[in-house]
Amino acid sequence: MLVARDLVKSFGGVRAVDGVSFTIERGTITGLIGPNGAGKTTLFNCLAGLFPPTSGTLTLDGTRIDGLSSDRIFRAGLARTFQIPRPFPEMTVLENVMLAPTSQHGERFWAPWLTPGRVAREEATLREKARHWIAFVGLEPLVEAPARVLSGGQRKLLELARVLVAEPKLVLLDEPGAGVNPRLLDEIVATIAKLNAGGVTFLVIEHNMDLVMSLCRPVMVMAQGRLLAEGDAESVQADPRVIEAYLGGAIA
Ligand SMILES: Nc1ncnc2c1ncn2[C@@H]1O[C@H](COP(=O)(O)OP(=O)(O)OP(=O)(O)O)[C@@H](O)[C@H]1O
Secondary structure, three states: OEEEEEEEEEEOOEEEEEEEEEEEOOOOEEEEEOOOOOOHHHHHHHHOOOOOOOEEEEEEOOEEOOOOOHHHHHHOOEEEOOOOOOOOOOOEHHHHHHOOOOOOHHHOOOHHHHOHHHHHHHHHHHHHHHHHHHHHOOOHHHOOOEHHHOOHHHHHHHHHHHHHOOOOOEEEEEOOOOOOOHHHHHHHHHHHHHHHHOOOEEEEEOOOHHHHHHHOEOEEEEEOOEEEEEEOHHHHHHOHHHHHHHOOOOOO
C-alpha cells in the first residue's frame, strides 16, 4: 500500500531520516519503534506531508505522494494522529470531529448561496458520519461536551474519530498509548483492532512494548535515522543490534 524508497530528511547537518526504504502491506498494523531521537516522528511527518522529504520517493497505492501538501495526502487516504492531540477546547466533540477536512462542496465560499440544498445535505451527511465514528470510538456520551473536559486518552479517541470521518486507507498513529490510563488503553487497542478488521491499515509509533506485542505485526525498528530491523515483535526484541541501539551503543 505504501512504499518508501531511500527516504532522507535533513535538518541542516542532521540526517533525521537517513535513507529509509520499506513497504507497508495492506491490512497490517505495522509497529515503528526505536529509541528517543531515532527519527520516527520525522519519518511520520514526511509520510503525512508536514514537510517534504529531502530526497527519496513515497507511493501510496501506486501514486507518488512525496512533495504533496499534507491536505492532499490526507485526501489521498493517508491520515495521521499526533502524540499530543490538540482539539479546539471550547468546541464540542461533535463540532471538532466535523472539522475534518473531507471534500465538502460547502467549503467553497460561494456554494451556500448557489446550491444551498446540496450544502445542507452534505452537512447532514457529515454530521451523521461524525456521530457514527464518535460512537464507534466510545465517546457517544460526550458528543455534546466541550473538548476541554476530555482526558488525554479521550482526546486520542476524539482525534481517531476525526480522521476516520475522512475514511482513510492508512492511518499513522503517534504513540496511541502515551499518557493513557490502562482502562482507556484497552479501549484504544480494541478500537484499533476493530478498525483493522474492517480494512484500515495502520502504522503505529509506540514505546509501550506490551501494546506493540499485542497489536503490531510486523514491527520496524529505527535508530539514528536508519531502519535497523524488521520482523515480528519477539524476533526484533531479541535482535542484538536492536538491544544495542536501545542501550545507547553504536550501530553495527
Ligand atoms: N525541526 C527539526 N529541526 C532540527 N532537528 C530536528 C527537527 N526535528 C527533529 N530533529 C532531530 O532529528 C532527530 C530525530 O528526531 P525525531 O523527533 O524524529 O525522533 P523520534 O524517534 O520521534 O524521537 P522520540 O521517540 O523521542 O519522539 C533528532 O536528532 C532531532 O533532534
